[in-house]
Amino acid sequence: MKSEKDQLLQKAQEEILRIFTSEYPSEKMPDFISKEVSGFGTTKDERIKGFKNFREVLELQYQQSKEAGIEVSYKKKPFKYWKDESGDLALLVNEFDLFVKNPEGTDKLDFRLSSLFQWIDDSWKLIHWHGSTPVNVVRDAWHLTEWQKKNKELQEKVEEQTKDLTLKNYQLQKAKEQIEEALRELKEAQEQLIQSEKMASLGELTAGIAHEIQNPLNFVNNFSEVNTELLDELKEEIETGNIEEVNALVKDIIENEEKINFHGKRADAIVKGMLEHSRSSNGQKVPTDINSLADEYLRLSYHGLRAKDKTFNATLETDFDQNLPIINVVSQDIGRVILNLITNAFHSIRDRKNNLNGSEFNPTVKISTKNFEEYVEIIVSDNGNGIPESIQQKIFQPFFTTKPTGQGTGLGLSLSYDIIRSHGGKIQVESGVGSGADFKLIIPKN
Amino acid sequence: MKILVVDDEKDVKTLFEQRFRKEIRSKTVDFVFAFSGKEALAYIDKLDHEAILILSDINMPGMSGLELLKEIKEKELTPKPIVMMISAYGDEQNYNTAKSLGADAFLTKPVDFKLLKEKLQLN
Numbered sequence: 172m173k174s175e176k177d178q179l180l181q182k183a184q185e186e187i188l189r190i191f192t193s194e195y196p197s198e199k200m201p202d203f204i205s206k207e208v209s210g211f212g213t214t215k216d217e218r219i220k221g222f223k224n225f226r227e228v229l230e231l232q233y234q235q236s237k238e239a240g241i242e243v244s245y246k247k248k249p250f251k252y253w254k255d256e257s258g259d260l261a262l263l264v265n266e267f268d269l270f271v272k273n274p275e276g277t278d279k280l281d282f283r284l285s286s287l288f289q290w291i292d293d294s295w296k297l298i299h300w301h302g303s304t305p306v307n308v309v310r311d312a313w314h315l316t317e318w319q320k321k322n323k324e325l326q327e328k329v330e331e332q333t334k335d336l337t338l339k340n341y342q343l344q345k346a347k348e349q350i351e352e353a354l355r356e357l358k359e360a361q362e363q364l365i366q367s368e369k370m371a372s373l374g375e376l377t378a379g380i381a382h383e384i385q386n387p388l389n390f391v392n393n394f395s396e397v398n399t400e401l402l403d404e405l406k407e408e409i410e411t412g413n414i415e416e417v418n419a420l421v422k423d424i425i426e427n428e429e430k431i432n433f434h435g436k437r438a439d440a441i442v443k444g445m446l447e448h449s450r451s452s453n454g455q456k457v458p459t460d461i462n463s464l465a466d467e468y469l470r471l472s473y474h475g476l477r478a479k480d481k482t483f484n485a486t487l488e489t490d491f492d493q494n495l496p497i498i499n500v501v502s503q504d505i506g507r508v509i510l511n512l513i514t515n516a517f518h519s520i521r522d523r524k525n526n527l528n529g530s531e532f533n534p535t536v537k538i539s540t541k542n543f544e545e546y547v548e549i550i551v552s553d554n555g556n557g558i559p560e561s562i563q564q565k566i567f568q569p570f571f572t573t574k575p576t577g578q579g580t581g582l583g584l585s586l587s588y589d590i591i592r593s594h595g596g597k598i599q600v601e602s603g604v605g606s607g608a609d610f611k612l613i614i615p616k617n
Numbered sequence: 618m619k620i621l622v623v624d625d626e627k628d629v630k631t632l633f634e635q636r637f638r639k640e641i642r643s644k645t646v647d648f649v650f651a652f653s654g655k656e657a658l659a660y661i662d663k664l665d666h667e668a669i670l671i672l673s674d675i676n677m678p679g680m681s682g683l684e685l686l687k688e689i690k691e692k693e694l695t696p697k698p699i700v701m702m703i704s705a706y707g708d709e710q711n712y713n714t715a716k717s718l719g720a721d722a723f724l725t726k727p728v729d730f731k732l733l734k735e736k737l738q739l740n
Contacts, residue, residue, distance in 0.1 A: 385705060389727040390628055397635045423635065430628055482681040 176258065176295075180288060183295035184250070184263050187286055191302065192243040192269070194233045197226050205289065205296040213282075213302045242272040245282070259290035269304075280304050368582035384441050387434035394427040394434075401427070441474075456499040461547055461614075462491040465538050468506050472513040476521075483521055490539035495547055498616050500594060505614070508587040508598075512551040512610045513538070515583065518574075519555025519608065526556070546596070546615045554607040563600055618737070621649045623657040623673035623685065624703075636730045646737070654680030658688060661698070668696045670737070675704040675711050683711065686718050701736070703728060 186203045189195055201222065210219040212228070219225045236243070246268040253262045262285065269282040287299040401424050408416040469487060476483055513536060520534035534554065541548040558566065565571045567588045572581035591598045595615045602608035622633055630650045640646045651657035654677060661669070671689065675682035686700055701722040702715045712723055722736055 385726060386626060390626075390632065392727060393632050393636070393730075397632070401635075426631070427635065430631065434628070477678065480676075482676070482678075482684075484678045 176290070180252070180261055180263070180295050183288055183297070184265070184286065187297055187300070188245065188265070188284070190229065191284070192245055194237075195229075197230065200226060200229075202294065203297060205291060205298045208297055208299065210300040211302070213304050240274045244270045244272070246270070261288045261295070262286070263288065364582065365586065368586060384438050387438040387441075390434040391431050391438070394431045398424050398427045398431075454501055454504075456501055458497045459500050459502040459505065460495075460497055461500075461505070461549065462493075462495050462540055464502060464506055465489075465491070465509050465540060465549060468509045469513055469536075469538055472510050472517065476514070476517050480521075483517070484534070485517060485520055486533055486535040488535060488537035490537065492540045492542045494542045495540050496542065496616070498547060498614065500614060501590075504590045505594070508590050508612065509538075509549065509551070511583040511587045512612075516551055516553035516555065516608070516610075519553050519557075521555075523555045546613050549612040549614070550609055551612075552607060552609045557604045557606050558600065558602040558608050559604050560602075563602065566600070567598070618645070619647045619649065619667060619669045620737075621651060621657060621660060621669055621671045623651045623654065623671065623677070623682065625652055625674070625677045627652065629674075640734075653677060654682070654685040654688075657685055661689065661692070661694070664694070666695055668698075670699045670701070672701050672703065675702055675715070683714055683718060686715060686720055690719050 183203050190200060190203070204222055204225060206222050208219065208222055208225050210225065211217070212219065217228050219228055235241075248265070248267050250263055250265040252264070254260065265282075265284045265286070267282055267284075269280040271278045271280060281304060283303050283305070285301045286297055288295045289298045401420055405417060405420045405424070408420060466489060469489070473485070473487060516536045520536060524532055524534050535552075537550075537552045539550045539552070541550075562571075562573075567584050569582055569585040571585075574581075588598055591612055591614070595617070597611075597613045599611045599613070600608060601611070622629060633648055633650075634641065637646055637648065641648065649660060651660055654673075657671070657673065658680075661671075673682040673685055680688075682702055682704075686702065689698060689700055699721045700719075701724060702711075702720045703724045703726060704711045704715070705726055715723060724733060724736075
């Protein structure tokens with residue numbers, strides 16, 4: 172490096188080093204940097220194209236070094252260089268120790284810089300450079316270790332997330348099972364409640380009916396006791412030969428037997444009626460005479476209520492459409508609905524009677540049926556206290572009841588609603604406070 | 618002794634007539650039957666200072682036995698009729714009400730005729 176040009180080249184190289192390692196005034200950079208400079212950096216794997224880009228990168232580097240409190244110094248080592256035939260192109264290759272001082276200490280780096288200079292306008296300008304620091308790993312020409320490390324980290328992350336997901340999935344599965352179990356239990360409880368409502372309504376009937384059976388049974392017992400006495404008397408009169416008395420006694424005995432028979436059959440009918448009601452419905456639709464069904468359940472209900480409370484008195488009216496055809500329904504279920512409506516009607520008129528206390532009130536329950544082309548209509552009417560409009564929709568809700576606690580399950584109308592709905596029909600109420608209520612059942616003929 | 622039996626069951630008449638046939642024949646008792654509280658009151662109103670024993674069922678349609686009892690007591694008849702109430706088995710509530718209304722005796726169904734006869738003789 173003896174000629175002036177060579178000396179200028181050396182100077183240019185030193186300036187370039189200073190540019191890379193310390194804060195260098197950007198207005199002086201064009202003295203040593205070509206407008207079309209390109210380069211590959213090592214700091215951030217930067218690719219530089221053009222002076223503007225070069226300056227931006229360096230200014231950013233200066234700023235970050237300042238912020239991080241970094242000071243860079245270097246120790247030069249002899250460098251290599253090549254020149255081309257023209258003498259206007261020179262490649263310089265430098266290796267040197269770079270000392271990076273940061274607030275925690277000083278780091279030493281091996282730095283390599285290849286710079287290509289061109290003689291432009293009587294000065295050497297950098298046209299391309301490449302800076303690098305070696306990766307400090309033996310036998311890792313292709314940076315496999317780093318790649319593997321990154322890969323391993325990724326895998327570990329994925330594994331962790333998979334574990335996490337698997338756990339969450341398991342927890343969800345468990346939660347799902349718990350919910351299904353809870354749902355099963357709820358359904359069971361619902362079944363039990365419906366069953367207990369059926370039992371309750373059956374229970375109400377049976378209490379009244381058991382009560383009612385007492386009367387005919389009393390007659391059966393009493394008349395048979397009487398007949399035992401009469402038969403003793405008969406024996407005596409036969410011995411005495413009193414034919415007249417014998418005949419009179421025989422007549423009485425026969426009459427009494429007839430009464431025993433009558434009341435026995437009466438009790439039997441009551442029991443049969445009760446068993447009929449309690450028999451589980453198998454859900455089968457059978458051809459049913461709605462008029463007789465309504466009549467039967469009207470009497471059954473009145474019977475049951477009177478048995479519990481013989482002071483209860485009501486006028487029963489029926490208005491059956493004689494043209495009503497036989498239709499296919501689950502007769503026990505429809506019967507249950509009619510029973511429910513009639514029972515409610517009776518309760519309503521009894522309440523009103525109790526409130527009015529002796530005035531001119533004639534409690535009446537009426538059942539009427541009407542035949543329409545597509546459906547049959549059953550109406551249960553009463554002249555009780557009526558139902559306020561505010562609760563007319565609530566009455567069909569499960570557990571809604573206006574009776575005092577302990578009386579009634581509140582499921583009667585809700586079950587009735589379900590039964591009618593399952594027949595494809597409708598249940599409607601028309602009522603006003605003080606003007607009784609009409610419950611209308613509409614059952615399609617199918 | 619005149620006995621008015623009030624019960625809506627028609628066969629009660631036959632039963633009483635059978636059970637008391639000896640007494641009826643010997644004219645120890647004279648039975649009259651009413652099948653409702655209303656009927657019973659109509660009969661009582663026609664009485665002219667006659668001693669009467671009234672045997673009434675409690676559970677009847679229309680006017681109940683208890684209502685009848687109340688009406689009879691309010692009538693202030695002379696001589697005062699003796700009123701015995703007959704109720705269903707296990708009916709404590711009615712028993713208490715009857716007592717408070719001034720019933721003279723109380724019987725439960727099924728009527729024990731032996732017991733009834735004893736009670737009647739004691740009176």
